[in-house]
Amino acid sequence: MAKESFDKEIQFLRMLVLTSGAYSRQQFAERLGISVHTYDKTIRRLKDILQAVYQQLPQEQGKEFAETLRFNYYESADPMLLFLYRAKSLKDSETYRLTLLLAAMQEARTAMELLDACCGQMPADLPLPDEKTIRSDLKYLEEVGVIRREPGGRPYRYRIHNDLTNELTYEELVDLYDFVDVMSNTQVPSVQGYLLRDTIKKAVKQAENETAFVEPFLYKYHYHSRILDEAHLNTLLHAIRQRRLVRFLYFSPKSRKSYGSQNTNPLFERETEGKQELVLPIKVVYDHQYGRWYLLGTNARHGVKKYRMEGLTQIEEGEAVSEDLFDAKRQQLEDQIRHSWLIDTGRSVTVRARFYNPEGVQPNFVRERVLSQGQWGRIAVEEEDSFVYEITVNGTTEIKPWLRSFGSSCEVLEPAALRRELMEEWKEIQDYYESVREDF
Structure with missing residues (x-):
């Protein structure tokens, strides 16, 4: 997949999920800055990837890619948009060839034996690999740790490097899966964790004993952009x-x-x-x-x-x-950014807020949350029923959602402008909940 194509498909998927299929083809193409023809071509490409990666989907779910994302993405605990990474930088011929190589290396094989295996099973419409291509693939797979070279002289023999999963018991595999599942859903970056989790899950199902495998945790991750943007992280x-x-x-x-597409035809250049x-x-x-x-x-x-x-x-x-x-x-x-709550580079301002302790509740979860999340701020005054928290930050835009999340347990004292902003926001929220009828 070309780099430009991958960029386009990332933006395509992000908008498809955000709009939930509300845009027409023309509106979607205009919003992305592509033609309707490119829209249709991208849909077909993503649909092919989806069907290749998620072969277990029922046939009716594979018919319309947009429908699949619209109706099934939020019903699944798995981050479905992750499938795009499995197809990144792989041409169709590479996909088939690497799959055949990995299947053949369940047993130790030489490069020439692997060449014969690939040539004998490659689809007729794809080019046959030569010895140089196979050796290049083996070098790549060895570098990333997927295969290993067996001890001994030439000709070298290669085997799948799956000792970890093969040597673990069923119970150990389940424990490893649970750990990776928790970490990939709670830590960033997470794409590699999801891919590792899927690999371990396959090993668990292959080693499954009489007790059916049950996933103890079901995460619902809503920040699809986080996963898509990890494509740029390594670069x-x-x-x-x-x-x-x-x-x-x-x-x-x-x-x-x-x-914005990279237009190579001057007749179709657009701003x-x-x-x-x-x-x-x-x-x-x-x-x-x-x-x-x-x-x-x-x-x-x-x-x-x-x-x-x-x-x-x-x-x-x-x-x-x-x-x-x-x-x-x-x-x-x-x-x-020394005083940035996140990345704000505005003028520094001191924020003072009073937090009210929950009555009759121990431990004091409000105080504990302020201490754990309050970054370099400090508790300046502590009283029996409340405490005053003080911090100097660059602007109030980034800290405001955090203060607002405490609801009635937090009262902003300074600066006056932030206090007025929050008062207006709470009044607006109160208006939303006014009774429609006086006698209701």
């Missing part, structure tokens, strides 16, 4: 480690479009609402409250810049910068 972290600039086409959350950016990436931040990834970096023209990762497309690494320059830019960023 950006690699650029940060190598101190390299990155170029990308950025679509802000306020933009009417979320994708895109995206903005070409050249940035030195310094830090990646994850917002647990909203399930969003952010890229923080510096730009030669604007200094410190912040980007929602969901708006990044067509990412490419550029030239490297000196270590001294990178350290100076990183220090500049750290200075600006």
